Structures are given as C-alpha cells and as structure tokens.
Amino acid sequence: MKGTKTLEPKARAYHRSVCNICRSEYTSNYVEAAPGLIIHVCKNCLELTKHHFMWICLNCGRVYSIPKTLIMQRINNLELKKACLLSMDMQVIQGIDACIECDPEGTWEYTGMWSPIAQA
C-alpha cells in the first residue's frame, strides 16, 4: 500500500445519484475521492463502515470493503495498524493510491482480503 487518505463524507443538497457501492439507493451523500472523482455513498453503506474498512481506489474508483476484525488480525505493519486502530470506531472511507487491480505488482499487505464490491 503506497498511501491512504481519509475521505470525508459530505452531502449535496440538490444532487442525488445512485450509491456507487450498493447501486440500489439514491443518495446525496458522497465523498470526493479525488478532484472530480465523486463516489456516492448511501446511509446504509456508510453504516457498513462501522464494521468494515471501506477503501476507494483513487486511480480506478473501485470500492473495497474489508472487515475491521480481519484487518487487525492480519496486519503486521505497525504504522498501518495504528492508523486502523484510530479509525476503528469511526465511519470513515479511505482513499488508496492504487488497488490490487491497478497495481498487481505492488506489495499488498492485504492479499487474500481484497474483495471488490463495486466499480465506479
């Protein structure tokens, strides 16, 4: 993992679009993963982030979710573990520089845990 950044969910008053994660709910809640890369996240999916880490690839827009408990068991990188612990009880969505699809050669701490749930 090259880097992560925390994305803050925002709401737009007049702009509703289908949730990029479940693709069934319409919502005005979104995160701006990168300038111009808007990912809509409905409240059900945001609720999911209590128990799952939600990662959006800033490169391709794929969304990944991984159970927090699984991460804590498998991570060896202390820095990363600390960062994960900090967001344990928070509903956060994180942006990553590249996902396993975009950068298969990358050193993936999480190999085997990645499960793409949607594509933007």
Ligand SMILES: [Zn+2]
């Ligand atoms: Zn949703």
Ligand SMILES: [Zn+2]
């Ligand atoms: Zn990607």
